[in-house]
Amino acid sequence: MRATLTIALKEFRGYFIAPMAYVVVLFFLGVSGLIFVLTMAMPQAATNHYRGVMQSMVFITLMMAPVLTMSLLALERGRGTLELLMTRPVSDWSIVLGKYLAAVMIYTGLLIVTLLYPLLMSVGGEVEWGTILSGYVGMFCAGLAFMGIGLFGSAITADQIAAALSAFFILLFFWIMGFVAQSVPSGLGDVLNHLSFIEGYLEFAKGVIDLKNVVYFLSLAGFFVFLAERVVESRRSV
Amino acid sequence: MIEAAGLTKFYGTHPAIQDVSFRVSEGEVVAFLGPNGAGKSTTMRILTGYMPATEGTARIAGFDVTEESLEARRHVGYMPEHIALYPEMRVTEYLLYCGKLEALETKKLFERLEYVLEACSLQERADSIIATLSLGYRQRVGLAQALLHDPAVLILDEPTIGLDPIQIVEVRGLVKKLAGKHTILLSTHILPEAQQSCERVLIMNHGRIIAEGAPDKLTTQVRQAESYRVRVARPSSEVADRLRQVPDVLNVQSGPDGAYGVDTRIGSDPRAELSRTVVQMGWSLLEISPLELTLEDVFQALTMRKESAA
Numbered sequence: 343m344r345a346t347l348t349i350a351l352k353e354f355r356g357y358f359i360a361p362m363a364y365v366v367v368l369f370f371l372g373v374s375g376l377i378f379v380l381t382m383a384m385p386q387a388a389t390n391h392y393r394g395v396m397q398s399m400v401f402i403t404l405m406m407a408p409v410l411t412m413s414l415l416a417l418e419r420g421r422g423t424l425e426l427l428m429t430r431p432v433s434d435w436s437i438v439l440g441k442y443l444a445a446v447m448i449y450t451g452l453l454i455v456t457l458l459y460p461l462l463m464s465v466g467g468e469v470e471w472g473t474i475l476s477g478y479v480g481m482f483c484a485g486l487a488f489m490g491i492g493l494f495g496s497a498i499t500a501d502q503i504a505a506a507l508s509a510f511f512i513l514l515f516f517w518i519m520g521f522v523a524q525s526v527p528s529g530l531g532d533v534l535n536h537l538s539f540i541e542g543y544l545e546f547a548k549g550v551i552d553l554k555n556v557v558y559f560l561s562l563a564g565f566f567v568f569l570a571e572r573v574v575e576s577r578r579s580v
Numbered sequence: 581m582i583e584a585a586g587l588t589k590f591y592g593t594h595p596a597i598q599d600v601s602f603r604v605s606e607g608e609v610v611a612f613l614g615p616n617g618a619g620k621s622t623t624m625r626i627l628t629g630y631m632p633a634t635e636g637t638a639r640i641a642g643f644d645v646t647e648e649s650l651e652a653r654r655h656v657g658y659m660p661e662h663i664a665l666y667p668e669m670r671v672t673e674y675l676l677y678c679g680k681l682e683a684l685e686t687k688k689l690f691e692r693l694e695y696v697l698e699a700c701s702l703q704e705r706a707d708s709i710i711a712t713l714s715l716g717y718r719q720r721v722g723l724a725q726a727l728l729h730d731p732a733v734l735i736l737d738e739p740t741i742g743l744d745p746i747q748i749v750e751v752r753g754l755v756k757k758l759a760g761k762h763t764i765l766l767s768t769h770i771l772p773e774a775q776q777s778c779e780r781v782l783i784m785n786h787g788r789i790i791a792e793g794a795p796d797k798l799t800t801q802v803r804q805a806e807s808y809r810v811r812v813a814r815p816s817s818e819v820a821d822r823l824r825q826v827p828d829v830l831n832v833q834s835g836p837d838g839a840y841g842v843d844t845r846i847g848s849d850p851r852a853e854l855s856r857t858v859v860q861m862g863w864s865l866l867e868i869s870p871l872e873l874t875l876e877d878v879f880q881a882l883t884m885r886k887e888s889a890a
């Protein structure tokens with residue numbers, strides 16, 4: 343547990359040194375800020391519109407997650423520092439969870455910063471905090487899943503770009519299934535819809551925290567973190 | 581302190597090491613000696629818990645490296661062959677991170693930090709960013725990291741590889757200083773290095789341990805003669821003939837560069853006699869020096885002995 347935190351904190355600090363992380367953070371805050379400003383410029387800016395902002399933020403998160411996570415394990419493997427880390431009295435789970443936690447921490451930080459937008463809105467008018475809260479729970483849960491997929495991408499290769507691309511394709515796969523669902527027979531379509539991110543997330547944005555959707559994102563996160571751990575462990579015996 | 585029994589490791593179908601067994605007692609300094617590809621790193625990676633053996637068992641301080649891996653790892657300080665550090669970190673920051681991974685208490689950690697910075701002569705560079713350090717300094721950071729938690733066992737994989745001669749002497753000195761405080765297993769493909777730093781060598785070739793013993797004992801076992809290199813200004817067959825007549829000389833061969841390889845009886849040192857002979861004959865003596873036994877000589881002798889025994 344202590345080792346997990348040690349690794350998470352080191353990795354978290356690392357985010358403030360790597361230029362890539364700054365680019366990603368600026369991208370996230372910049373784009374969501376821009377969308378927010380544009381939304382606010384519309385007459386009768388309200389919670390309704392902020393829903394749109396939250397929806398686009400989830401999509402930005404999807405694009406950002408692979409970049410934010412690509413270095414976590416791939417860089418250590420590429421540089422050779424993983425060998426030393428894996429001979430320290432630290433379990434593979436601590437390593438993987440520590441890395442994951444760092445990504446989750448930075449993402450949570452970003453989400454908290456974006457809470458400024460609805461706060462600003464509340465100065466000018468009425469805000470439905472319930473819907474906003476639900477949207478943020480959704481974004482947080484979706485982020486957990488996205489970061490888990492990113493971590494898995496980073497575990498399977500020593501190359502950061504390959505890691506980011508793998509994660510991105512997996513994310514895109516889950517995203518696209520929602521669209522595919524609409525154009526196939528309803529039986530299959532339902533299955534695909536359940537597998538896709540979109541439907542689950544849209545419900546959050548509507549203001550409904552459905553346990554089913556929380557479980558969906560959390561199990562996705564757990565599944566991919568678990569896979570990442572398996573990969574790290576199996577690489578020992580190559 | 582280190583026990584390996586029947587270690588075998590396959591990479592796919594290729595056996596990197598086969599049936600490697602040895603023991604290192606507490607406080608011993610032992611070298612793994614062998615050419616590249618012999619299986620030294622593979623054995624060390626198993627001992628440090630980085631990867632499991634395909635077959636066989638190993639124990640560090642009594643703990644099985646696969647069954648009780650975390651406990652075993654706690655007792656090992658490891659310096660891998662290719663020293664890999666986090667370039668963006670500062671030396672102290674890196675060492676503190678390593679210490680926290682070892683779960684050292686804060687007070688102990690700072691005591692040890694001070695000690696390893698001093699022991700590895702790193703004080704002046706303690707605040708440097710690792711990326712700015714020379715290879716020699718990085719090697720020291722690697723060693724400092726291995727020493728940080730005061731492990732019973734130190735495993736150093738080719739600790740002097742890539743260093744310049746001055747740095748090599750420094751690292752050897754450091755190993756000498758640490759001997760006695762830790763049980764040390766280091767690997768090298770350079771014979772003199774094993775001879776100078778270690779009490780015992782394990783000679784490895786093609787994934788197997790082919791001989792072991794004290795370095796001087798091994799060399800005398802291997803050596804059938806002392807050898808010297810004698811170089812004169814104008815070599816001729818007369819020179820070789822005359823050198824052969826010097827007492828204790830067993831054999832004289834002329835080399836391509838005008839030097840003679842002179843084999844003499846074990847325990848003799850006829851250098852004075854040789855030089856007198858050359859000078860008396862009016863030839864100019866350019867060089868006379870003992871020929872160091874090389875790893876190749878040792879291997880040749882060992883494999884030859886095996887063949888003749890078979």
Ligand SMILES: Nc1ncnc2c1ncn2[C@@H]1O[C@H](COP(=O)(O)OP(=O)(O)O)[C@@H](O)[C@H]1O
Nearest residue numbers: 591595596614615616617618619620621622623
């Ligand atoms: N990761 C690996 N995958 C496949 N073969 C390997 C790997 N590492 C080492 N080998 C092979 O195993 C043998 C032993 O290598 P190694 O233990 O590195 O030797 P040494 O350290 O003595 O130079 C060599 O033939 C090498 O090619």
Ligand SMILES: [Mg+2]
Nearest residue numbers: 620621622661
């Ligand atoms: Mg090696």
